[in-house]
Amino acid sequence: MIKISFPDGSIREYAEGVTGYEIAKSISERLAQDVLACSVNGEIVELNRPINADASIKLHKWEDEEAKHAYWHTSAHLMAEALQELYPGTQFGIGPAIERGFYYDIMPPQGVTIKESDFPAIEKKMAELVQKKEQLVRQEISKEDAIKLFESMGQHYKNELIADLEDGTITTYTQGNYTDLCRGPHLVDTSAIKAIKITATSAAYWRGDEKRPQMTRIYGISFPKKKMLDEYLTLLEEAKKRDHRKIGKEMELFMFSDTVGKGLPIWLPKGTALRLRLQEFLSRIQKRYGYQQVITPHIGSKQLYVTSGHWDHYGKDSFQPINTPEEGECYLLKPMNCPHHCMIYKAQPHSYKELPLRIAEFGTVYRYEQSGELHGLTRVRSFTQDDAHIFCRPDQVKEEFIRVMEIIEIIFKALEFENFEAQISLRDPEDHEKYVGSDEVWEKAEQAIVEACQEKGLPAKIEYGEAAFYGPKLDFMVKDALGRRWQLGTIQVDYNLPERFELEYMGSDNLKHRPVMIHRAPFGSMERFCAVLIEHTGGKFPLWLTPDQAVILPISEKYNAYAEEVRAYLDSMDIRAIVDDRNEKIGRKIRDNELKHIPYLLVVGEKEAENGEVSVRKQGQGDQGSMKIADFAKNIAEEVSEMINKW
Numbered sequence: 252m253i254k255i256s257f258p259d260g261s262i263r264e265y266a267e268g269v270t271g272y273e274i275a276k277s278i279s280e281r282l283a284q285d286v287l288a289c290s291v292n293g294e295i296v297e298l299n300r301p302i303n304a305d306a307s308i309k310l311h312k313w314e315d316e317e318a319k320h321a322y323w324h325t326s327a328h329l330m331a332e333a334l335q336e337l338y339p340g341t342q343f344g345i346g347p348a349i350e351r352g353f354y355y356d357i358m359p360p361q362g363v364t365i366k367e368s369d370f371p372a373i374e375k376k377m378a379e380l381v382q383k384k385e386q387l388v389r390q391e392i393s394k395e396d397a398i399k400l401f402e403s404m405g406q407h408y409k410n411e412l413i414a415d416l417e418d419g420t421i422t423t424y425t426q427g428n429y430t431d432l433c434r435g436p437h438l439v440d441t442s443a444i445k446a447i448k449i450t451a452t453s454a455a456y457w458r459g460d461e462k463r464p465q466m467t468r469i470y471g472i473s474f475p476k477k478k479m480l481d482e483y484l485t486l487l488e489e490a491k492k493r494d495h496r497k498i499g500k501e502m503e504l505f506m507f508s509d510t511v512g513k514g515l516p517i518w519l520p521k522g523t524a525l526r527l528r529l530q531e532f533l534s535r536i537q538k539r540y541g542y543q544q545v546i547t548p549h550i551g552s553k554q555l556y557v558t559s560g561h562w563d564h565y566g567k568d569s570f571q572p573i574n575t576p577e578e579g580e581c582y583l584l585k586p587m588n589c590p591h592h593c594m595i596y597k598a599q600p601h602s603y604k605e606l607p608l609r610i611a612e613f614g615t616v617y618r619y620e621q622s623g624e625l626h627g628l629t630r631v632r633s634f635t636q637d638d639a640h641i642f643c644r645p646d647q648v649k650e651e652f653i654r655v656m657e658i659i660e661i662i663f664k665a666l667e668f669e670n671f672e673a674q675i676s677l678r679d680p681e682d683h684e685k686y687v688g689s690d691e692v693w694e695k696a697e698q699a700i701v702e703a704c705q706e707k708g709l710p711a712k713i714e715y716g717e718a719a720f721y722g723p724k725l726d727f728m729v730k731d732a733l734g735r736r737w738q739l740g741t742i743q744v745d746y747n748l749p750e751r752f753e754l755e756y757m758g759s760d761n762l763k764h765r766p767v768m769i770h771r772a773p774f775g776s777m778e779r780f781c782a783v784l785i786e787h788t789g790g791k792f793p794l795w796l797t798p799d800q801a802v803i804l805p806i807s808e809k810y811n812a813y814a815e816e817v818r819a820y821l822d823s824m825d826i827r828a829i830v831d832d833r834n835e836k837i838g839r840k841i842r843d844n845e846l847k848h849i850p851y852l853l854v855v856g857e858k859e860a861e862n863g864e865v866s867v868r869k870q871g872q873g874d875q876g877s878m879k880i881a882d883f884a885k886n887i888a889e890e891v892s893e894m895i896n897k898w
Contacts, residue, residue: 256307265302272298272439275310286310287443288321288436295321295436297389313475323348325387325438326377326447326473331355332429333376334469338363343431344408344457344466350736352472356455358408358464365467370449373469377447384442385426389435394418401432408457446480447473450487454623461621486733493733495785496627502790502798502847504781505628514625514632516778521798524827526777528796530613532895533637533773536661540654542611542639547591549615553581558751559590570619584617588638589745589770593752596642596766601756606766607643607651613777614638628782635777641769642754645692649699651769652725652742656707659727659740659773665895666784666793668739670730673709675700676717686720688746696744696767697723721747731787739780743770791848791870795891801828802849803865804840806856808832813860817853817880824884828853845870853883 252264255274265274271289275282275298288295290309291302295317302308311318327346334341334357344356359365365373392400394413400423401409409432413421424433426441438444451470457463474480491497499505504522511517518526534544553572556562562583573582585591592610601608615635624630641651663671677697678686686693700723704711711725718724722744728736745768748754755763774780784792794800801821805814814830821828831840837854844852853865858877865883867875878886 253302254305255302256305258307258309267303268301270299270301271296271308271310274308282310285312287313287318287438290317297321297387297436297439299439300389320348321436321438322443322475323353323473324433324436325441326444326471327353327355328387328424328426328429328431328433328437329377329380329441329444329473330373330449330469330471331357331431332380332427333373335429336380337372337376338365340405342408343406345412346431352450352470354468354470356457356466356468358466365452365469367452373449374447377444380427381441381444381447383427384440386440387437388425389437390423390425392421392423394421397421397423397432400430404430443475444473445475446477447471448480448484456621456623459621461623490733490735490786493786493789494627495629495782498785498790499628504785504798512632513622514620514630516628516631516633522781525792525796525798526781529774529777529781530637532665533658533662534611536658537609537611537639540609540658541607542609545592545595545610545612547585547588547595547612547614549585549617550582551585551591553583555590555594556583556586559587559593559748560751561587561590570617585614586616586618588612588614588616588636589640589748589768590752592638592640593748593754593768596640596754597752601642601766603644603756603758603764606756607641607647609639609641611637611639628778631778634779637772637774637777637780639771641771642749642756642766643769644756644758644764645695645767648696648744648767648769649703652700652703653707655742655769655771655773656703656709656725658771659742660707662740662773663727663729666787666796668729668731668787672728673704673711674717674726674728675704675711675713676719676724676726677713677715678718678723679716682716686718687750688722692746692767693723700725700742700744719743719745721745729783731783732789733786737783739775739783740773741771741775744768745770789848793894794850794887795894797827797848797850799827799829799847799849800887801826801851801853802844802847803828803830803853803855804837804844805830805832806837806854808834810855810857810860814855817855817865820880821884824888826884826887841868851883851887 253267254262255265256262272283275286286298288311289298290311291306313319324347327348331343331346338359340360342358346353346355394416397413398410401413412432422434423430424435424437449469449471453468454465455468457466472483474483499522502521503519504525505519506517508517550573553562570584575582595610596608613635615633617633620630620632643651678693683690724741724743726738727740729739730736749765749768754766756766758764803814803817805811811832814832818828818830831844833840841852848870850870852868854868855865859865864877864879866877867883869875
């Protein structure tokens with residue numbers, strides 16, 4: 252008999268070789284029906300995998316991310332099986348589960364291009380295969396046999412993957428006539444896959460290398476119930492409407508130009524105004540928390556990044572070095588702001604009494620991204636980080652973490668990202684060798700992060716082995732209006748850069764010590780944050796942030812001059828207003844401007860011109876009546892002040 256431990260602390264005894272399914276069935280028939288996968292000693296495995304020794308187990312239903320992963324991973328294999336039948340001779344690359352659904356990278360047979368019009372046929376074939384309730388059979392296989400197997404199938408890409416694997420670690424999964432190289436995990440069989448949708452195709456370089464063949468990436472999603480799929484498709488349609496690229500173009504926020512260069516965003520006047528207001532908001536909060544603003548160059552000497560280690564890490568992902576006419580002089584576009592800030596710290600001696608030193612910068616950095624990876628503002632080659640670095644004593648780490656968490660909380664609440672959680676990334680407890688810094692300072696920092704989250708009442712998921720080599724970190728995940736998760740704010744502890752740059756402070760013991768360096772970016776990057784904000788709000792920004800707070804609508808050309816007077820007055824009161832002086836009926840103007848999400852529509856005609864008034868309509872609330880221009884301006888100013896000052 253073996254002992255099985257459950258998440259609630261209870262322990263049951265089972266016969267050796269018991270499976271996750273049998274354990275679920277021993278608890279209840281209903282649980283056995285609902286469970287899709289299980290974790291044994293923290294590893295996700297199939298429900299029919301025998302357990303031969305004492306172990307801890309967790310059973311996963313659809314609601315669990317682990318279950319979805321196994322479900323969508325199996326769906327990727329199912330899609331590959333369908334593609335194999337529909338397009339004999341297809342070469343297969345990799346087919347993982349992703350956050351929402353799955354994809355498979357394939358090389359279709361010569362002359363075949365898979366288009367959107369082919370999606371229904373793929374879905375139909377997948378549904379036909381599901382009816383067969385094919386079991387996924389796992390097999391451990393030697394490297395030699397694996398090579399022979401996939402060679403016989405003509406799967407050259409699979410053999411390239413096998414070449415990088417160690418003998419004794421290779422497994423295959425077979426369902427029906429389809430066999431795949433895979434580590435798993437999967438469902439026991441395909442019968443649970445009830446609703447299927449192929450969603451998109453794109454190009455993807457083999458193994459992410461632009462010099463390698465370009466494959467076709469086919470995306471899909473699946474669910475245990477058709478209702479779930481219908482809800483997802485509705486969400487997808489809403490997401491398309493909220494696409495930041497679409498809204499950004501309609502609202503004239505930003506643009507891209509291949510002539511300027513791929514992945515290099517150009518902020519238009521309205522987008523620039525929005526972005527600057529975000530920066531001003533954060534700057535005002537940072538000042539309250541004792542940060543000093545700095546500006547550093549967009550380039551730095553190669554040696555700076557060699558010292559920091561960024562050359563080794565980002566070298567291949569950086570733009571080519573910039574050589575000057577001076578012999579041996581070489582510069583790089585900066586991939587990170589941190590080395591510059593280290594040099595600011597190093598420029599003068601520091602005492603323990605002066606710490607923490609907090610320096611902040613809206614610093615633009617440059618990293619090369621493959622053309623196929625570029626996506627609107629979320630993946631670019633030039634982006635601005637709301638970067639700050641805190642140099643502090645080890646005993647100050649917890650307090651500084653709490654202070655940064657407060658800043659992030661203010662930002663999220665001000666922008667109505669009310670649903671957020673944190674992930675604490677700690678060292679691998681079994682392998683301390685790959686991390687810099689002593690065990691003592693690591694333990695203190697890790698404990699400080701955990702305690703900081705507890706004190707702030709912030710639910711935090713702990714992930715072991717996910718820490719950076721230079722220190723533990725805390726990442727903030729927010730859910731937007733569509734329920735999508737985004738990583739935005741981050742706080743990271745760093746023992747590496749202070750060591751590399753030989754940073755010091757004089758301690759109370761009159762000895763020199765290394766400061767701890769904390770990296771933090773509440774927005775992450777201005778570009779990505781703005782993209783998420785656009786999609787979260789659907790372009791309906793808070794009044795204090797929106798590019799145009801009011802639009803003035805003259806009922807005829809006769810009142811255009813008065814409309815301009817109103818705009819000029821509002822401008823003098825720092826209220827952003829535009830005039831719609833098109834020769835259109837007032838009803839058409841109202842409808843058009845409501846679609847532009849402008850908060851206030853100000854209609855002006857004879858009565859308003861005579862009385863120095865505006866007729867006010869509020870977005871989503873309709874007619875608010877007439878009022879003096881000065882009163883309207885006062886109301887707007889008070890509304891904005893309340894929004895930005897309550898934090």
